[in-house]
Every structure is written in structure tokens, then in C-alpha cells.
Amino acid sequence: PRDLLKPTESGIDLSLFSREFLTPVARGLGENLGVVLLQFPPGTNADHGGRFLSRLGPFLRGLPRGLHFSLEIRDQDLLGPELAECLKGTGVSICASIHSTLPNPDQQLLKVPPLPRTPLVFRWNIRPSLDYEQARNRYQPFNRLQSEDPGRRTLLVKLVERALKAGRMVYLTANNKAEGCAPLTLLRFLEELSSYKA
8 A cells, every 4th residue: 555655746645545455454454454664765755855744744733633643754853743734633653663763662752742541552673783684584484483582572572561551542553574573573572562561
């Protein structure tokens, strides 16, 4: 679906996104649909001629209110008050990601605080010291944990625990390129979460 979010002359085409992706997904998954992730890669603001946030606002405000959405931004310079203002009234909060282009998730949430009563989404994408190709070459065939990252795991545990105590719905995904094997990364996370004491 990311191709459907590419800039056009008039901005982000909500009708195309709805017709080609959102409507069929919502119809097919029904109540099993969790959060729709709206991911914008590094360089998005430049691709929009520096006008990304002015185009993002109308797109987000036009999204259907019966579904949950989360916004993943990979441009660090977009994380701040202008993005927070853009999200007001949309029902969309940012997805806090671990990625080489971004500060830690707690810093992202400080820069763009999540809106009340919205689901929180965390993505453990990649070890920040590696780029995509390096991580893939280092970790494949992705069948074991090769480089555990206990500091970031504990940070995510704290953030998720805090969100759950606040009554929020929480989603967490992990990539093979985080520690070497996504299922085992999630298993270790759940083990630490179950035994965590604030």
C-alpha cells in the first residue's frame, strides 16, 4: 500500500488509497483488522517539495473514523510540534519505531505525544547501527538471535507496560533485522514483559 501514498500534484490521493487498499482490506478482514499502518519512508518531505505536513493533514482528516490508524514517519526532522498539531483531531497517533533514521521510541513519543484513546504501535525494525543490507547479510537465515539488544528491549517493555496500565490498546512488531529472528525477539520481549516490575 505504500505506493498508494506517494505524492501527486494535488497531494496524497485519499480516494485512490481507499479504493485500492482500505476498502478491500476492511471488507475482507472485518473485525479482525487491527491497526492500519501508514508508513512514509525517509525523504518523504523532500518528495513532497517540503510540503508534506500540509498535505498529510487533509489526508488524515479524511480517513474513516471507524478504523484505527498509526503513522510511521522516518524523517527525524518532521518529529515535532508541527506534526503533533497536524495529528490533532485525526484520531491518528505516531508509530514509535526503532530504526537507524530515528531517535529512540520514548523520544519520538515526547516529540509527538500520542493522542488520547488511540492505539499505540511500536515497531522494532532494525538495529540502528546497521543499514538494511548489512543487517540482512549479518542475520540471515534469520533462525536464531545473533545480536541481542537488551537495552532497547527493556525500553520497549517499559513503554508498553506504561501504555497498558493507562488502558491503551498496544501493538508491537519485530523485524528479523532487529536481533536476527523476529519470533524469538518477540518471545524474549513477552518473557520480560510478564516479569517486569516498575
